[in-house]
Amino acid sequence: MADEFDLVVLGAGPGGYVAAIRAAQLGLKVACVEKRGTLGGTCLNVGCIPSKALLHASELYHEAASGTHKQWGVGVGKVTLDLDAMLKAKDESVSGLTKGVEGLFKKNKVEWVKGAGRFKDKSTITVDTGKGTSRDLKAKNIIIATGSDVATLPGIDIDGERVISSTEALSLPEVPKHMVVIGGGYIGLELGSVWQRLGSEVTVIEYVDRIVPGMDKEVSKSFQRILKKQGMTFKTGTKVTGVESSKAKAKVTIEPASGGDGETIEADVVLVAVGRKPHTDSLALDKAGIKTDERGRIPIKEDFSTDVAGIWAIGDVVEGPMLAHKAEDEGVACAENIAGLTGLVNRDVIPGVVYTMPEVASVGKTEEQLKDMGVAYSVGKFPFMANSRAKANKDTEGFVKILADKETDRVLGVHIIGSLAGTMIAEVALAMEFGASSEDIALTCHAHPTHSEAVKEAAMAVHKRAIHM
Numbered sequence: 183m184a185d186e187f188d189l190v191v192l193g194a195g196p197g198g199y200v201a202a203i204r205a206a207q208l209g210l211k212v213a214c215v216e217k218r219g220t221l222g223g224t225c226l227n228v229g230c231i232p233s234k235a236l237l238h239a240s241e242l243y244h245e246a247a248s249g250t251h252k253q254w255g256v257g258v259g260k261v262t263l264d265l266d267a268m269l270k271a272k273d274e275s276v277s278g279l280t281k282g283v284e285g286l287f288k289k290n291k292v293e294w295v296k297g298a299g300r301f302k303d304k305s306t307i308t309v310d311t312g313k314g315t316s317r318d319l320k321a322k323n324i325i326i327a328t329g330s331d332v333a334t335l336p337g338i339d340i341d342g343e344r345v346i347s348s349t350e351a352l353s354l355p356e357v358p359k360h361m362v363v364i365g366g367g368y369i370g371l372e373l374g375s376v377w378q379r380l381g382s383e384v385t386v387i388e389y390v391d392r393i394v395p396g397m398d399k400e401v402s403k404s405f406q407r408i409l410k411k412q413g414m415t416f417k418t419g420t421k422v423t424g425v426e427s428s429k430a431k432a433k434v435t436i437e438p439a440s441g442g443d444g445e446t447i448e449a450d451v452v453l454v455a456v457g458r459k460p461h462t463d464s465l466a467l468d469k470a471g472i473k474t475d476e477r478g479r480i481p482i483k484e485d486f487s488t489d490v491a492g493i494w495a496i497g498d499v500v501e502g503p504m505l506a507h508k509a510e511d512e513g514v515a516c517a518e519n520i521a522g523l524t525g526l527v528n529r530d531v532i533p534g535v536v537y538t539m540p541e542v543a544s545v546g547k548t549e550e551q552l553k554d555m556g557v558a559y560s561v562g563k564f565p566f567m568a569n570s571r572a573k574a575n576k577d578t579e580g581f582v583k584i585l586a587d588k589e590t591d592r593v594l595g596v597h598i599i600g601s602l603a604g605t606m607i608a609e610v611a612l613a614m615e616f617g618a619s620s621e622d623i624a625l626t627c628h629a630h631p632t633h634s635e636a637v638k639e640a641a642m643a644v645h646k647r648a649i650h651m
Contacts, residue, residue, distance in 0.1 A: 184318035187213045189520060190307050191325045192299050192465065195223020197497030197509030198327030199283050204517035206290040213319055214292055215299035215309050220280040221287070223329050225506040228349045231279055233369075235272040236352065236376045237537050243268075244379035253576065263380060269353055295319065301470040304490050323492050323520045326472075326480060327513065328465065330458035330498035335364070337424055338454060344427035345452045348373060357381045358450035362434050364422050366393035368536050370455030374414065375538045384414050385447060389439050391419040394536065398548035401583065401597045405542050408579060408599070425452055460499040485525070486516040494520065508532050531614045535604040540579045543607035546595030546614055547585060558588035562620060562644030564636045566600050568651045571631035577601050582640040584610070584620055591619035591644070602633045609637055620644040 187210075191202045194216035202214040220227055245251060247261045287294050297311040299319075307319045332347040334340055342350050351373045357380045363370040366388030378384040386393065392402045393409075393416065406416060417436065423444060424435045432452045437444035460478040467474065471490045474480055480488060480495040487494050496516050497509030508527075515525030533545040552559045565581040566572040580599030587594055596610040613623055623641035628634050642648045 184306055184320035185213070187211050187293075187319060187321045189213075189323045189325065189517075190215065190299075190319045190321040191327055192307065193223060193327035193329055193461075193497075194218070194221045194283070194294070195327060195329045195497065195509065196225045196506040197329070197513040198223065198325070199287070199513075200510045201325050201327060201496065201513030201517045202292045203286055203290050204514045205520060206292050208517065208521040208523070210517075210521060212292045213295050213321075214287070215295045215297065215307060215319070217296070217298040219296075220277075221283040221294065222276075222280045226279050226283070227276060228352060230506050232272050232276050232352045233348070233372055233376070234537055235275040236268070237372060237539075239268045239271060240376045240379040241539050263357070265355075265357065265380070272352070298464065300464060300466040301472075302466075304470040305492060321492075323494065324470075325486075325513075325516055325520075326462075326465065326488075326493070326495040326499055327497050327509070328461045328499055329509075330504055331461050332454070333457045333459045334454050335422060335456055338364075338422070339425075340454055341427055344432040344450075345425055345454060347454055351377075351451075351453050354451065359383060360385070360449045361451045361453060362387065362432070362447055362449040363453045363455055364425075364434070365455035365457065366390075366395075366416070366418065367455060367457065368394065368534070369457075370453060371409065372537050373453060373455065375409070375412075378413055385449070386414055386416050387420050387422055387434070387436060388416065388418045389421055393418065394542070396548075397542070397544060398583065398595070398597045399550055401542065401544065401599060404580075405536075405599060408540065409538065427452070458498065458504050462499055485519045486512060487519070502529060503532060503534060505532065505534060528615060531611050533607045533611050535607065537604060540599055540601045541603035542597075542599050543603035544595070544597040545607055545611045546593070548595060548597070549585060552585060552594060557594070559594060560586050560588050560591075560620075560644050562586070562640045562642065562648070564639035564643055564648055564651055566633065566636055568639075569631075569633060569636045570650075571633050571635070572600070574631065577633075582606075582636045584623075584637075584640045584644055586620040586644050591621055593618055593620055593623070596637075598637075600633060600636070606634055606637060609634060 189205050189210050189212045191198045191214040202212050206212045297309040299307045299309045302308045309317045360383045363374040363386045366386050374384045419439045421439045426433045434447045462478050496512035498504045511527045518525035536542040562584040567578040572578045583597045585595040620641040628638045639648045
């Protein structure tokens, strides 16, 4: 007989484990099915957390090795790189957090069912628990939160050695002399910057005419200039036609996206970072009557329910940006809807951050989107070069850009390039959630001296009254 639950969650990534915990807090009997040996999904194990650990470590190394600390009167001896120790520290960060989630499951009485789950019917999940055994879980409600897998391009095989995905890029045994990154998005730029700081020559190939093409165009172009100044090489408007790997090297053949003569680039490692795809193929969705769209995503209603009563979906398997914090918010909202409360996620206010140095963060609309929508808007910008804390820290790269409705002054989008952009974006996301105007931000007292004063000044600049510019 099947074990019975109020809720079974498929997947223990940021969306799944958060949904499971919130549902348990609300009094539901919950099981969470996860095939990975640790909880936390891609994000905690081979995504957000390990990459941020390496980004931080590589920044420390680069700062010391480049001698920038000398301007502060700080001298050190010969700087060396112990890559094994760096990777060990990264793994320790991952281990601590995944064990923390396991502790939260125990605290909230969420049962972790280890194994790969798939639908037996619309109310039953069969879990392959290993060694030829299986277990059936019957539930009143099922949340699909199985996340996403690495995507690739036709004709490119990821072998895990010369041609790698983001997973292998977190644990390379040595610093490659030359790394080619296919894809100029968040993942490729972050991991490319890690290895560039550690000594690699990095070439980024992007099909579109600029990196992070979904970003505000002005911000994207400025970001590319900054990374180029740091040493990255970019080939934008370029199509990859093939990748061949041998024991010694990999060869990447490219040509202009608009057509023209091709060329071949040799590399020690090729990182394929062209995005991710929903993980839905192995779930036997047809047995539950669930259909997917052309991209493998599960269509949902506003409350995260599917067309089949009792089945819900969140995170990377549904429409929207594939971001851990988006999945977490959807997990909470979905669990609350199942429990009879009202759970909502404002899809217009989901920030995105590229964790390079400097960071790039954005929330809301870009200028290009507002133009396409026919919305009249005003722009306020303020450079960190004019911010007192940034100048005192010699940390002046970047700016804050605020887009506000020309008639109502409501903030429609904010874009930041700067060392603390990922943290600073929270202020404006909160302001937008409350429907704030740029004047509301301008009239809010900000501590001095802080980087966040640049947000206040950009808001003042919307109405051409910035003080320090």
